[in-house]
Amino acid sequence: MQHHVRVIPCLLLRDWGIEKSIRFRDFVYVGSPINAARMFNAYMSDELILLDIIATREGRTMRPEILEQIADEVTMPLVVGGGIRSIDDVPPLMEAGADRIAINSGAWEHPDLITKIADRYGRQCVVVSIDARRSASGGYEVVTRAGSKPIGTNPATWARRAEELGAGEILINSIDRDGTLEGYDIDLFAQVTSQVSIPVVGMGGASSLADCRQAVDKGGVSAVAAGGLFLFWGRRRTVLINYPTQEDLTAEFGADRVRPRVPFNPWHVLPKPIEA
Amino acid sequence: MTTIVHYGAGNIRSVQRALERLGEPSVITSDPEVVRKANRLILPGVGSFDAAMQNLKSHGLVEVLRQRVLEEGVPILGICLGLQLFTQSSEEGTEPGLGWIAGATRRFEPIDATMKIPHIGWNEIAIDKTSSLFAGFPDVPSLYFVHSYYVTCEDPSVVVARTTYGQTFVSAIQTGNIHGVQFHPEKSQQIGLQLLANFLGTT
Numbered sequence: 157m158q159h160h161v162r163v164i165p166c167l168l169l170r171d172w173g174i175e176k177s178i179r180f181r182d183f184v185y186v187g188s189p190i191n192a193a194r195m196f197n198a199y200m201s202d203e204l205i206l207l208d209i210i211a212t213r214e215g216r217t218m219r220p221e222i223l224e225q226i227a228d229e230v231t232m233p234l235v236v237g238g239g240i241r242s243i244d245d246v247p248p249l250m251e252a253g254a255d256r257i258a259i260n261s262g263a264w265e266h267p268d269l270i271t272k273i274a275d276r277y278g279r280q281c282v283v284v285s286i287d288a289r290r291s292a293s294g295g296y297e298v299v300t301r302a303g304s305k306p307i308g309t310n311p312a313t314w315a316r317r318a319e320e321l322g323a324g325e326i327l328i329n330s331i332d333r334d335g336t337l338e339g340y341d342i343d344l345f346a347q348v349t350s351q352v353s354i355p356v357v358g359m360g361g362a363s364s365l366a367d368c369r370q371a372v373d374k375g376g377v378s379a380v381a382a383g384g385l386f387l388f389w390g391r392r393r394t395v396l397i398n399y400p401t402q403e404d405l406t407a408e409f410g411a412d413r414v415r416p417r418v419p420f421n422p423w424h425v426l427p428k429p430i431e432a
Numbered sequence: 433m434t435t436i437v438h439y440g441a442g443n444i445r446s447v448q449r450a451l452e453r454l455g456e457p458s459v460i461t462s463d464p465e466v467v468r469k470a471n472r473l474i475l476p477g478v479g480s481f482d483a484a485m486q487n488l489k490s491h492g493l494v495e496v497l498r499q500r501v502l503e504e505g506v507p508i509l510g511i512c513l514g515l516q517l518f519t520q521s522s523e524e525g526t527e528p529g530l531g532w533i534a535g536a537t538r539r540f541e542p543i544d545a546t547m548k549i550p551h552i553g554w555n556e557i558a559i560d561k562t563s564s565l566f567a568g569f570p571d572v573p574s575l576y577f578v579h580s581y582y583v584t585c586e587d588p589s590v591v592v593a594r595t596t597y598g599q600t601f602v603s604a605i606q607t608g609n610i611h612g613v614q615f616h617p618e619k620s621q622q623i624g625l626q627l628l629a630n631f632l633g634t635t
Contacts, residue, residue: 160555231450231453231618231624253443254443255619275483276440278478280578325550415556
């Protein structure tokens with residue numbers, strides 16, 4: 157069935173800064189997420205994913221005060237993750253501006269958390285985020301805790317279980333391709349999408365819009381997410397927040413699969429309510 | 433001043449933020465006394481049908497909302513689950529809805545294996561251009577949806593927008609002072625803000 161493909165920037169956050177990694181290592185500071193969020197809102201990106209990459213390690217979630225300042229910049233859906241391991245972690249994030257919650261290590265280590273969040277907020281609020289890499293035997297294995305802890309399961313199996321527990325969406329990320337701009341791992345996506353009936357967002361290594369289309373057509377994902385592709389530009393990978401134009405997207409996916417966008421008003425002139 | 437009814441879970445701050453962008457002050461409340469004085473209401477929605485109806489009841493909000501909206505004509509905008517609560521029942525649960533709109537809330541059925549549920553993402557709405565909710569809208573508006581259930585209406589004259597995802601379903605209703613949208617205007621960038629502004633323009 158034809159649907160609009162979502163194309164989603166994903167920002168990895170460490171405190172007040174965006175960090176970019178290669179294969180979950182060699183982190184480099186990219187810039188302010190507040191500015192980036194404002195720009196992506198102006199570019200009318202479909203959603204924005206914010207993942208705090210050191211939260212689990214430090215035993216906390218994303219700081220609500222940081223999230224609040226980012227949320228102030230956007231009127232589009234925000235998916236927020238990083239360090240969430242208990243239902244009590246969720247309300248401050250929702251209050252600060254999260255629309256949907258992404259859980260990774262927390263979901264594996266406390267599977268009932270998926271069900272609890274789904275029961276309280278609805279399953280569309282729960283995104284289970286899965287990091288995976290090629291295993292020694294040639295298949296794929298899931299690794300939690302920012303790529304440090306293999307759990308002994310393959311991503312398709314875990315994704316199916318997460319759906320059963322109440323997840324509304326899966327975010328599947330390739331550790332091997334992360335930050336490489338070498339292209340998505342389409343096989344990984346295909347394995348996961350074949351096992352679930354909920355939407356899957358594919359991530360990791362996006363190199364171009366053509367690559368995004370392959371992820372949808374061959375990998376079966378409903379949406380694509382990318383970090384480096386939207387943060388860097390050119391051969392020298394200099395930092396430049398960017399997002400494909402309506403023309404680029406339509407040329408790649410076809411008009412049926414791209415949402416029509418009202419041209420952005422650069423003067424931030426918002427419609428005034430009609431006075432009584 | 434707009435009164436945003438808080439009846440449990442969900443991100444309702446984003447509704448408040450969107451109103452702030454339009455220069456509209458708002459208060460988030462689950463206090464029936466505050467709702468009793470409201471001149472404009474928003475019933476946002478994230479969560480489950482039964483939990484929402486139970487929360488509305490336990491906060492004593494059902495009767496005061498019925499009075500303000502049905503008897504006293506206060507404009508109300510239901511968003512997502514908020515719209516679904518206006519119907520008589522939902523396949524999501526066993527609680528009766530508010531019943532202000534004749535119709536039921538149903539679950540999406542996949543038409544093939546590629547149709548994923550929940551319906552998450554941007555989708556077009558086919559609008560009734562005479563509706564005040566859509567003043568200034570482009571011909572093919574696209575807004576953000578995130579839901580597994582959709583509304584059906586027995587009276588087609590209350591329907592002002594329809595959307596297709598597998599099935600064609602009601603994406604907006606308007607009858608008198610009662611407005612409802614299945615999509616999230618507070619998450620639909622400029623066009624969502626336009627809709628909210630249009631709603632604020634109704635008195």
